[in-house]
Amino acid sequence: MNYLSVENISKSFGERTLFDNISFGINKDQKIAFIAKNGSGKTTIMSIINGLDEPDTGQVVLRKGIRMAFLSQDNKLQEELTIEESIFASDNETLKVIEAYEKALENPDDEEAYQKAFDGMDQHNAWDFETQYKQILFKLKLEDFKLKVKNLSGGQKKRLSLAIILINRPDLLILDEPTNHLDLEMIEWLESYFSKENITLFMVTHDRFFLERVCNEIIGCVVSRKRELQNRNRVRKTFMKLKKKHKVVVRKIK
Ligand SMILES: Nc1ncnc2c1ncn2[C@@H]1O[C@H](COP(=O)(O)OP(=O)(O)OP(=O)(O)O)[C@@H](O)[C@H]1O
Ligand SMILES: [Mg+2]
Numbered sequence: 108m109n110y111l112s113v114e115n116i117s118k119s120f121g122e123r124t125l126f127d128n129i130s131f132g133i134n135k136d137q138k139i140a141f142i143a144k145n146g147s148g149k150t151t152i153m154s155i156i157n158g159l160d161e162p163d164t165g166q167v168v169l170r171k172g173i174r175m176a177f178l179s180q181d182n183k184l185q186e187e188l189t190i191e192e193s194i195f196a197s198d199n200e201t202l203k204v205i206e207a208y209e210k211a212l213e214n215p216d217d218e219e220a221y222q223k224a225f226d227g228m229d230q231h232n233a234w235d236f237e238t239q240y241k242q243i244l245f246k247l248k249l250e251d252f253k254l255k256v257k258n259l260s261g262g263q264k265k266r267l268s269l270a271i272i273l274i275n276r277p278d279l280l281i282l283d284e285p286t287n288h289l290d291l292e293m294i295e296w297l298e299s300y301f302s303k304e305n306i307t308l309f310m311v312t313h314d315r316f317f318l319e320r321v322c323n324e325i326i327g328c329v330v331s332r333k334r335e336l337q338n339r340n341r342v343r344k345t346f347m348k349l350k351k352k353h354k355v356v357v358r359k360i361k
Contacts, residue, residue, distance in 0.1 A: 108134060109132050109135075110169070110175075110279050111156070111170065111173070112133075113130055113152075114165050114166050115128050115164060116129050118163055125148035129152070131326055137307055138308040138322045140311075140321075140324070143311075154179075159177075174276075174278050175277055177272075177281045178269060178281070180287070182267075184256045186257040187256070188256055189254060190253070190256070193271060197275070198275075199275050200275065201274075204231045205233050205236060208225065208228050211225075244270055247270050247293070249270060260288075262288045265289060266289070266293065269285070279308075282310035284311055285317075286312060294314070294317060298320045301321045
């Protein structure tokens with residue numbers, strides 16, 4: 108099942124063309140590593156996929172009903188909030204369902220609205236939301252929920268950004284350098300989390316070990332002839348290693 112299609116997108120900043128007419132798709136259960144040189148436009152593509160930036164041409168189509176989450180390269184947290192407040196300030200479907208249920212509780216006479224809110228709680232598995240988010244915070248070693256973001260280290264901020272995303276249980280995860288600032292133990296936890304869960308991934312990473320353990324497909328962005336050769340070599344090397352363990356497909360972005 109196709110979750111997302113990138114169709115003929117191009118982007119330039121002034122005179123500089125970052126990429127031209129790029130197309131690719133992301134299907135359910137694919138775990139795709141996206142490889143391209145530093146500064147070649149990976150973050151820009153991810154921002155376009157997530158609607159944070161506009162392409163000059165083309166479009167990105169997300170399948171209706173698919174929930175996508177984005178872990179950006181820089182953190183987007185609010186400095187004044189605590190760890191726990193950051194969870195509640197995030198755009199989370201389950202929180203909206205809980206909010207609707209709490210509102211319905213205030214008007215118990217409206218039985219229809221109450222039933223709808225109650226069913227929503229069931230569907231989203233929202234009754235034990237507190238346990239769910241606390242479990243993930245514990246696993247990501249963010250036990251002190253009252254700490255403010257401004258007092259967190261780079262690693263803790265990255266872990267909090269990850270926690271916010273994982274708590275939301277998205278269908279499709281877009282990750283820009285997910286292992287930056289993480290220690291080995293956390294990287295290993297994330298590897299096993301992504302391998303076990305029924306999650307679809309599209310990620311940029313320079314972490315070759317992480318890529319090899321988590322991804323089952325690589326796509327490479329090709330811009331110039333020289334870059335094309337460099338890229339092909341990198342992709343081929345990684346592919347040879349991966350092939351031993353997984354069924355791997357290497358695609359070149361059109
Ligand atoms: N809003 C902007 N205005 C002008 N130039 C920009 C803008 N955003 C990005 N760029 C430039 O476009 C190029 C690609 O940036 P981008 O961050 O997408 O690359 P990247 O492949 O993610 O890089 P890295 O490997 O460092 O993460 C860079 O040279 C950057 O300076
Ligand atoms: Mg980048």
